[in-house]
Amino acid sequence: MRRPISNAVPIVLGVAIASTAATAAAQGTSPAPAAPVPGPPAPGLDGKAPATATTEEVLPPKDAERKVSLEPKAAVPRPEGRVTFDVDPVADGAVVAVSLGFAGVLDLINSTGEIRPQQIAPNFDRSKLIGIDRGAISQTTDPNASSYSNIGLFTAVSFAFVDPVISGFRESDVQTGLVDGIMYAESMSLTFAMTNIVKMAVRRPRPQAYIDAEAHKNDPNYSNTATDSALSFFSGHAAETAAVGATATYLAFARSPHSVRPWITLIVATGLSTFVSIERVRAGAHFPTDVIAGSIAGAGIGVIVPHLHQTSEIKQRRVWVGYAPVDRSEGAQGGTLQLSGFL
Numbered sequence: 001m002r003r004p005i006s007n008a009v010p011i012v013l014g015v016a017i018a019s020t021a022a023t024a025a026a027q028g029t030s031p032a033p034a035a036p037v038p039g040p041p042a043p044g045l046d047g048k049a050p051a052t053a054t055t056e057e058v059l060p061p062k063d064a065e066r067k068v069s070l071e072p073k074a075a076v077p078r079p080e081g082r083v084t085f086d087v088d089p090v091a092d093g094a095v096v097a098v099s100l101g102f103a104g105v106l107d108l109i110n111s112t113g114e115i116r117p118q119q120i121a122p123n124f125d126r127s128k129l130i131g132i133d134r135g136a137i138s139q140t141t142d143p144n145a146s147s148y149s150n151i152g153l154f155t156a157v158s159f160a161f162v163d164p165v166i167s168g169f170r171e172s173d174v175q176t177g178l179v180d181g182i183m184y185a186e187s188m189s190l191t192f193a194m195t196n197i198v199k200m201a202v203r204r205p206r207p208q209a210y211i212d213a214e215a216h217k218n219d220p221n222y223s224n225t226a227t228d229s230a231l232s233f234f235s236g237h238a239a240e241t242a243a244v245g246a247t248a249t250y251l252a253f254a255r256s257p258h259s260v261r262p263w264i265t266l267i268v269a270t271g272l273s274t275f276v277s278i279e280r281v282r283a284g285a286h287f288p289t290d291v292i293a294g295s296i297a298g299a300g301i302g303v304i305v306p307h308l309h310q311t312s313e314i315k316q317r318r319v320w321v322g323y324a325p326v327d328r329s330e331g332a333q334g335g336t337l338q339l340s341g342f343l
Contacts, residue, residue: 083254085309087182096182099189106196110227117230118203119223120213133287136207137214145283152276153237156244160184163248167255179309184247187305191243191298195236198297204233208284235286238277238294245269246302254310273299 109115126137164184168177209229216222249269252262277291286294 084311085179085183085251085254085306086311087179087309089182092182092186096185096189099186099193103189103193103196106200110196110200110231113225113227115200115203115227115230117209117224117227118205120205120210122213122217126210130287130289133207133289136281136284136287137210139207139282139284141208141211141284142279142282145279146285149237149276149279149283149285152272152279153241156241156272156276157188159248160188160244163251167251171255180251183251183306183309184244187243187247187302188240190305191239191301192236194297194301195234195239195294198234199231199236202233203230204287204290205230206232206285207281207287211284232286233290233293234297235277235280235291235294237280238273238286238291239298241276242269242273242295242298243302244298245273246299247306250303250306254306 126134129137161181161184164177164179164181167180168174171177206229209224209232212224212229213222245265246269249262249266252265256262273295277295280286280291281288
């Protein structure tokens with residue numbers, strides 16, 4: 001992400017280009033200091049000024065302010081009372097790519113069965129589980145709950161694709177939609193990577209693994225070989241849904257603080273996250289503490305990502321080219337060209 005402009009370090013490279021007429025060179029005089037308004041164009045061979053030699057042709061920079069200023073200027077002032085966001089396609093693109101790549105590799109490793117699940121000891125005292133988790137291993141799981149949770153997650157991910165498009169139309173600015181899309185992608189990819197890392201590190205048996213172990217407690221040959229059965233903590237469904245909801249809510253409060261939109265977004269996001277979390281527990285895939293931890297992790301990432309992209313100062317160009325012409329009233333030509341940049 002780009003550093004705030006207030007901490008920017010200017011790098012200024014000045015190049016002076018000046019030339020004088022033959023008479024001025026013979027007198028050893030120097031060209032006059034730069035003037036803000038260039039003089040008339042030089043006459044042609046017939047003594048008349050060329051009809052097409054206009055100031056815009058001599059000084060072609062698109063921004064008229066660059067013709068007379070050597071200092072970096074604000075590109076687009078931040079609108080009054082509006083929060084703006086800024087992304088760096090290279091840095092943020094790298095974050096998304098690395099996160100997805102890392103999470104993808106962990107998924108690939110888990111799919112091979114190389115990671116053996118933790119076996120639940122027959123003499124394990126289930127009363128040692130946290131109180132709110134005990135009901136997850138004594139319930140009758142709903143075979144449709146997993147599909148319901150998938151629908152909820154799909155709804156959240158779909159919104160992450162649709163909302164940037166809506167923002168682009170609402171703000172009449174394509175760049176706004178692109179910035180929102182990158183922030184959503186970053187929130188989801190970071191959550192994905194963090195979820196897989198924690199799952200691999202903790203390797204907590206799922207509630208269904210406890211239920212299966214209890215059902216085979218009299219079978220001395222029973223052994224759980226499914227790697228996925230030990231990836232309970234924390235819930236990826238809950239984390240991703242919460243991450244999308246938190247990012248959407250942050251953007252809504254930032255862009256429409258005095259409307260009902262952010263409150264509706266908050267209520268819907270909270271309701272969807274709660275629904276997905278409950279269905280994951282009913283499916284026997286997670287304990288209540290798994291979905292609580294996942295929701296906290298996802299919501300935290302979903303808030304941090306847009307917050308770090310928020311710009312509180314006037315946005316400036318990273319590179320500024322300024323040009324100041326010399327006074328041509330005495331036949332001098334050329335000017336001063338300055339290249340400035342901000343890190």
